[in-house]
Amino acid sequence: MDVKARSSSGPNMVSTEEEDLKRGPWTIEEDFKLINYISIHGKGRWNSLAHSAGLKRTGKSCRLRWLNYLRPDVRRGNITLEEQLLILQLHSRWGNRWSKIAQYLPGRTDNEIKNYWRTRVQKHAKQLKCDVNSKEFKDTMRYLWMPRLVERIQAATTTTDTASASAATTSNASIEQMLLPNLSYYTLDNVSTAASSDSIGTQVSPISDSTDYYNGVLANYNPNQDYFQANHESLISPIGNYCNNGDGMDFGLIELNHHWVGDGDGDGLHNLLNAEDFFFLQHQFNFNM
DNA sequence: AAGCGACCCAACCGCACACAT
DNA sequence: AATGTGTGCGGTTGGGTCGCT
Missing domain, CATH: 1.10.10.60 (Homeodomain-like)
Structure with missing residues (x-):
């Protein structure tokens, strides 16, 4: 307004x-x-x-x-785990090129992605007391949050029945095309490839087995919209209203399946991290936690 | 119940670019 | 070549909502 x-x-x-x-x-x-x-x-x-x-x-x-x-094809409502992973990945490649990122998330608008980034991702950068464009924060996303996101996606997909899983194998092409170029970030063998194609792709992780995460995702990926909504409790209305189940995923979801060092006060930084993550961030930011 | 603060997101702005005249 | 118009993009704003005290 x-x-x-x-x-x-x-x-x-x-x-x-x-x-x-x-x-x-x-x-x-x-x-x-x-x-x-x-x-x-x-x-x-x-x-x-x-x-x-x-x-x-x-x-x-x-x-x-x-x-x-x-417009009739606009999608509203919760950003799914897969979409969040894509946003993180694509932003690491293209930065604030919201419209370009939106091209890979059918039905999502650049405005919605931009808002998501500002309200969720930048909030966590602020909590970490670092700049969202800093190397430290990008590393945290790439080597910590994105793999955790993939774990969450895997956990969700393994709970589905075999019918939907087999159906998914027939149409993995689109998501594969989106994710595979970024896998080079996670392997030491493809440094030159990453560096040549991406302006931010010169950083190399010591984590070389994270590709397995992605392979797992691709094997279980189901582009069916109803599938995602059913499994992630996203309620999307065709008339534009939407319901937020309040979990906000986001980075908060990485906490599941891990042991926590948190103090139990909701969405605080402590609750986002397990012991392994904690040491990583200590190294990155010299936290006094 | 009221006050307050944080969060979300719709809608705006300025700027840049493409194309037509 | 200069100017005007339309479109697209990224950044910003502030009202509404929700949760907490």
Whole structure:
């Protein structure tokens, strides 16, 4: 919401020479107008579209509303474990190229991924008292959180029945294409490959067997949407509402299946780490925990 | 019940680029 | 070549919601 603009000309309106443009949250009527117009005339030429559809909005606003909220293929709701892993991986390759990252998460918008990164990932960087772009934090993601995420995915997939598992083997190509290029991060043999293709790919982990994690994921990956939702308690509504089960996954989920050094106060840093992780972070950040 | 703070996310802005005139 | 228009992108903001005290 643009409070600055709104305050200049009454609630939700801003004066121009020719007309009053509405800002702020969209109403159901506006949504309906936009959907109706696009369903008949198609999208594009957003400025003239806004005018033709009878919307007192900027073309930009209409475009954003359509892309981030109204278009039929937009997915809303919890970011799945697989999506979170992908986001971490792709961000390690491309940085804040949100739209590029979003291309690999069908139905997800760059805005949603950006918000996820800022609210979840950057929060943990803040807890670690390090910059989200620092080598230390990237190493933590790459060698600690991402493998833990994969463990979580594996744990979830092993609980499914054999029917869904066999079905998954028929359509692993897309996720494989997305994940495999990044496996070079985890092997000492492919240093040159990683360095040549990625600007951030020059760091090499002493962990050389983490590829197994990914192979496990790929073997069990099931791109079926309902499958993910059923197994991760993600409730996604076709009409755009969504339910958050509150676990927030994120890095917090890595805690499962491990012994904890935490003090039991919810989402605090201690609860995110087991003993092994703890020593890793001590080394990385010289924590006094 | 009320107050407060943290978190989430929809929507905005400025800028850059592509294309048309 | 210069200018205008449309589009896309990344960064930022602030209202709503939720949980805690």
